[in-house]
Amino acid sequence: MAIAKAERLMNLALCLMNTRRPVSKRELRTSIEAYHEPGSDEAFNRMFERDKDDLRELGLVIDTVESLDGEIGYQARRDRNRLPEIALDAEEAAALALTAKVWQQARFAEAASGALQKLRAAGVPFEEVHSALEPRIPVPEPAFEPLMVATRERRAVAFEYRKANAARPEPRQVEPWALECWRGHWYVAGWDRDRAAVRVFRLSRITGRVRTRAGGLTVKVPDHVDVRATVETWAGEGATATARIRLRRGSGYPLRAKALRTVPVDEEWEELEIPYGHGLDAWLVEYGPDAIVLEPAELRAEVVDRLRAVAKG
Template sequence: MTDTAARLLLLLSLLQSRPEWPGPDLAGRLGVSGRTVRRDVDRLRALGYPVDATKGRGAVYRLGAGTEPPPLLFDGEQAVAVALALQLAPQTVTGSAEAAARALTTIRQVMPARLRHKIDTMQVTTVANSWEFLARPVDAAVLDAVSDAVRRREVIRFDYHGDNSLDRRSDRRAGEAEAWSPPLRVEPHRLLVWSGRWYLVAWDLDGGAWRTFRVDRIAPKMRTGLRFTPRALPAADIAEYVRCQVDRGDTADDWACYGEAILETPASLVARWAPGGAIVEDLGPNRCRLTMGAWSWIGLAALFGTFEADFEVVGPPELLDACAALARRYAAVRDRPDD
């Protein structure tokens, strides 16, 4: 934000904080000259804010009278960003749809007419189970508890569920209960969203190491009230750190077809590019096990082939058959005579 923009926001905040402001007082609070105050007031008026002022060197400023609150200080791009964010929020956070809709309505009411029209044209319809590898949405109350602990730098205790074994996923599909770990105590440092999934980067107090947790698998317990001193993060680029983590708490989503293969390529590379919800197990410097799901066996076979690495199918037989069918299909394309 530029100095001018920051000063305008502060000026608007001051004008809203009390009925009237003498010009010299505003200049003193803003650290500028009276002339700059007058120019900033003109800028606010140009943006649609009704600012009244008495004439003369001892001018007194106040927001104009009226029942409607002053319009928000958004430009067109910001208005579009806010409208999109509020409409997409329910896609990753359950229980937020009503609050997001009310927030968008409130913001719309205090925007200038030209921006209200702009966000009215940005109506977004989200579709579940689309082509994207969408994650299970995070409960709004859980996200609030975790983000509050991050903000307060407070140790958080929670139960954590999920198991990376294919057998356990099959059991869950059959209706059996998910596996829960013993309660964990961590220092929460950073929240991150990647591929529609919320992750928490935290220091595991019992394990003495950095860990990455899927927030949708966290069940917070009572607040601890224990504050901690932030540690140096495990990487300068925390987003890249999470993307390349093999053990980041992912479990495969509910797809019709699941398969497993051994790939002759580094696990960190596969973790970086595998679809959301895929499970990667490090088997050595240039070898890993990848388990993931897809909409069809042919689709799953094609996904395994996207890593440009030799691989061996572990199972099930349907995946091996799909690889053979896909190979024949590609071979037919290669051998087709040119027109």
């Protein structure tokens, strides 16, 4: 949401909540500076109706009252917009305190700390959580924060993305649905506008700045977005077929974790049998000369083609 619009909505909400009587659109237009700009009454009316709908969508209860002379007034009464009393048991309070310790980035740490302070001020008892394990969610990728905001606000984004087999990044326009961390990497799932299909992108492969696009989403967000299941499918997880690869000793530990069987070959190489699914070729390319596909033949051909494409770039 643009800062100007957010400020306008905040001013409108304050006016509606701090008046003792319903106020008309004419009075609101006079009181709120942002409404001075629209030149025509029609433009102001459209803006006001959109803002009113946005506030109601955010949860503000706005009453519409007709006066004796037929003029329509608006008011957001405080008694109808007051949150219920917060009551947490000991386990719920401990869970919130532990969750607040997860985020290590300054922006999230400040918000979490402020939320706990407000709950303490409201009388919710919090005890210090002590644990041998310190919870953390590492987010080294600069693309995480803008993607998180875009996902929350349902805004499309554009960025440059470098695939595993590509020598240079390609432009992507994506409608982000959900973010999830899997095996130490962050992924975003959403609708790829250029390819008209669902795609999952690893944040560490996003280069440059993530730019927000104007307008809303064009595809409805599914009720449930399982990012991990999609990533597992693309990485060959849960596949019924198997592949046989030769892996250099001391390398490819994620592949070793997937191995169904490992057989020593010599002092330098081992042979692994791993699940084979769509997207495994792109994953194997990342290991370069440390991984050699023995079978099936189609997987070996796919990996060779990807490596040749990288070499040509």
